[in-house]
Amino acid sequence: xxxxxxxxxxxxxxxxxxxxxxxxxxxxxxxxxxxxxxxxxxxxxxxxxxxxxxxxxxxxxxxxxxxxxxxxxxxxxxxxxxxxxxxxxxxxxxxxxxxxxxxxxxxxxxxxxxxxxxxxxxxxxxxxxxxxxxxxxxxxxxxxxxxxxxxxxxxxxxxxxxxxxxxxxxxxxxxxxxxxxxxxxxxxxxxxxxxxxxxxxxxxxxxxxxxxxxxxxxxxxxxxxxxxxxxxxxxxxxxxxxxxxxxxxxxxxxxxxxxxxxxxxxxxxxxxxxxxxxxxxxxxxxxxxxxxxxxxxxxxxxxxxxxxxxxxxxxxxxxxxxxxxxxxxxxxxxxxxxxxxxxxxxxxxx
Amino acid sequence: xxxxxxxxxxxxxxxxxxxxxxxxxxxxxxxxxxxxxxxxxxxxxxxxxxxxxxxxxxxxxxxxxxxxxxxxxxxxxxxxxxxxxxxxxxxx
Numbered sequence: 001x002x003x004x005x006x007x008x009x010x011x012x013x014x015x016x017x018x019x020x021x022x023x024x025x026x027x028x029x030x031x032x033x034x035x036x037x038x039x040x041x042x043x044x045x046x047x048x049x050x051x052x053x054x055x056x057x058x059x060x061x062x063x064x065x066x067x068x069x070x071x072x073x074x075x076x077x078x079x080x081x082x083x084x085x086x087x088x089x090x091x092x093x094x095x096x097x098x099x100x101x102x103x104x105x106x107x108x109x110x111x112x113x114x115x116x117x118x119x120x121x122x123x124x125x126x127x128x129x130x131x132x133x134x135x136x137x138x139x140x141x142x143x144x145x146x147x148x149x150x151x152x153x154x155x156x157x158x159x160x161x162x163x164x165x166x167x168x169x170x171x172x173x174x175x176x177x178x179x180x181x182x183x184x185x186x187x188x189x190x191x192x193x194x195x196x197x198x199x200x201x202x203x204x205x206x207x208x209x210x211x212x213x214x215x216x217x218x219x220x221x222x223x224x225x226x227x228x229x230x231x232x233x234x235x236x237x238x239x240x241x242x243x244x245x246x247x248x249x250x251x252x253x254x255x256x257x258x259x260x261x262x263x264x265x266x267x268x269x270x271x272x273x274x275x276x277x278x279x280x281x282x283x284x285x286x287x288x289x290x291x292x293x294x295x296x297x298x299x300x301x302x303x304x305x306x307x308x309x310x311x312x313x314x315x316x317x318x319x320x321x322x323x324x325x326x327x328x329x330x331x332x333x334x335x336x337x338x339x340x341x342x343x344x345x346x347x348x349x350x
Numbered sequence: 351x352x353x354x355x356x357x358x359x360x361x362x363x364x365x366x367x368x369x370x371x372x373x374x375x376x377x378x379x380x381x382x383x384x385x386x387x388x389x390x391x392x393x394x395x396x397x398x399x400x401x402x403x404x405x406x407x408x409x410x411x412x413x414x415x416x417x418x419x420x421x422x423x424x425x426x427x428x429x430x431x432x433x434x435x436x437x438x439x440x441x442x
Contacts, residue, residue, distance in 0.1 A: 009402045013409030017417075083409075308402075 005086030006199055008308045014083060015316045018076065021047050022323050025349055031330045032340045036061040039331050040068075048072050065331045069324045070125050074099070076320055077127035080313055091203045091310045093129065094188055095317065097155070100128035101184040104156055105177050107138040111147050112173055130154065144176070159183040182236060185211060189238045202309035206302055209266070211239040213295045215247060216261065216270075217288060220277065222251050224284050241266075269294040269301075285345075292348045296322060322348050381442045392435035399428035 023031075023046075031039055043065065044052040051068035059067055077096050084092050103124045110120035117139040124135050134150065141147045144167065148160045156179075163179035188207055192200055218234045219242075231251045235244045241264055242250070250257045258278060261270055273290030276283065299315035326347045333343040407421030 007405055009406040010409040013406035014413050017410055017413035 006088035007083070007085050008088060008199075008310070011080070011083045011088065012307060012312045015080070015312050019312075019316055019319065022319060023327070028326060028330065028347060028349060031327065032334075032343055034334065036065065036331055036335050039327070039334070040064050043068060043327070051075070062331045062335045066328055067122055069327055070123070073320060073324050074125050074127040077317065080317070084313070087199050088310050088313070091200065092313060095203075095207075095314055097128050097184055097187065099125045100130050100154070100156070101180050103128060103130060103135060103138070104151065104160075104180050107135075107141075107147055108144060108173055108176055108180075110139070111141055111144055144173075148176075155187050156180055156183045178234065185214075185236045185238065199309055202302070202306045202311050203314075206299065206311050206314050208238065208240045209298050209302070210295065211236050212241040212266065213291055215239050215242055217291055219247055219251050219257060220284065220287065223254050223257070266294065266298060269298045289346075289348050292322065296348070378442075382439070385438045385442045388438055389432065389435045393432045396428040396431045399431075400425055403428070 031042060034042060037060075040052060040056075040061070043049075044056075048068050051071045052064065055064055055067050055071070077099065080092055081089065081096065103126075106123050107120060110123070121135065121139040124139075126132075126135070130138075134154070137150045138147055141150060145164065148157075148164055151157050151160055159179040159182060160176060163175040166175035167173065189204065192204055214236055218236075219231065222231050222234065231248050232244050235242075235247055237244075241261075250260060258274055261267070262274060264270075270291070273287055273294050276290050277287040296315075296318060299311070299318050303309075303312035303315040305311075326349070329346040330343055333346060404425045407417070407425050410417045411421050
């Protein structure tokens with residue numbers, strides 16, 4: 001425990017308590033048998049009560065559920081930031097920029113598909129660093145170029161401006177989205193390189209895992225797509241598992257990639273996921289869900305080893321995100337009439 | 351820190367003021383002084399432990415008030431350390 005002003009004990013006690021309030025498998029099963037209106041009612045009697053009540057007058061059905069979920073997620077993240085002090089606050093702020101990246105991508109996609117400002121704004125998750133004004137501006141811009149200009153002063157400004165040429169050339173959002181993600185990950189670990197104090201060391205460990213998992217996912221996606229894309233374009237620095245050149249060579253050799261992962265320090269967690277993909281033609285979606293579950297279980301593992309660190313809070317953010325995704329998948333799935341089995345395949349349950 | 355100072359003052363006062371007392375008695379006072387010092391250090395340790403537990407307990411109570419009883423119990427648990435240290439005073 002470092003001698004900085006971080007109040008790990010206080011924050012993590014609160015986080016643990018909220019962790020216990022997350023839905024479990026039984027709740028998901030109940031939800032899967034409900035229609036959208038019933039799901040909203042179920043949520044109204046749970047953790048999400050305030051948000052559902054606030055939004056019920058303006059939205060109905062699945063939209064109501066989705067907006068309530070986003071707002072609840074944002075509330076929890078804000079709570080985390082308001083509790084944390086000292087070093088922990090700094091580390092959490094860095095991590096929660098992930099929602100900035102999400103918002104930027106939402107805005108870009110919205111503007112690109114010419115969605116109106118109000119719709120874009122309701123899709124923002126207000127948990128990051130971008131302030132209300134910037135977000136409002138982002139919602140109102142007329143084309144992608146203006147959106148990039150609005151973001152000029154943020155950490156996304158430079159990478160987006162650099163990727164804008166590619167966007168104009170190809171007309172696809174992929175370079176911009178990729179630039180956003182990479183800007184986020186690069187800033188995460190920036191200045192933490194020589195992490196000596198213990199609080200930071202655990203933060204780095206947690207993020208290395210997240211980056212590694214993202215690289216693994218990208219590697220398999222690239223291997224599957226068979227397209228002649230340069231893996232280095234999608235590689236995120238900072239992980240422990242691969243270097244850029246290693247990933248480059250492994251993308252072409254699926255079996256070696258799988259063996260490599262099995263022998264890595266994430267082997268135990270990744271076992272289930274690798275079984276999904278090992279059979280030729282195994283489902284990539286199932287693999288990615290198993291990968292999510294593996295990351296969740298690894299983060300849980302880290303937060304048990306380092307109870308007095310930033311890990312439990314980060315793991316909670318991950319778990320909460322998964323819950324929000326799960327409920328959204330159930331609600332959307334029920335709306336379009338998927339069967340229970342089909343929905344269950346979409347869920348990530350630990 | 352107060353306890354430590356008092357314990358030291360006790361020990362020193364007994365050494366300085368009562369030099370005409372029998373050697374055995376001085377030794378006894380000195381031992382009591384050190385024992386008092388021990389209690390002080392134990393209290394310090396308990397304080398450090400209670401700081402973290404107290405913060406966590408308040409956090410848990412903020413989320414769920416039912417935790418009050420258990421939280422209080424856990425917060426004062428390190429206090430047993432001081433009680434045990436106090437016993438030493440009576441046996442020197």
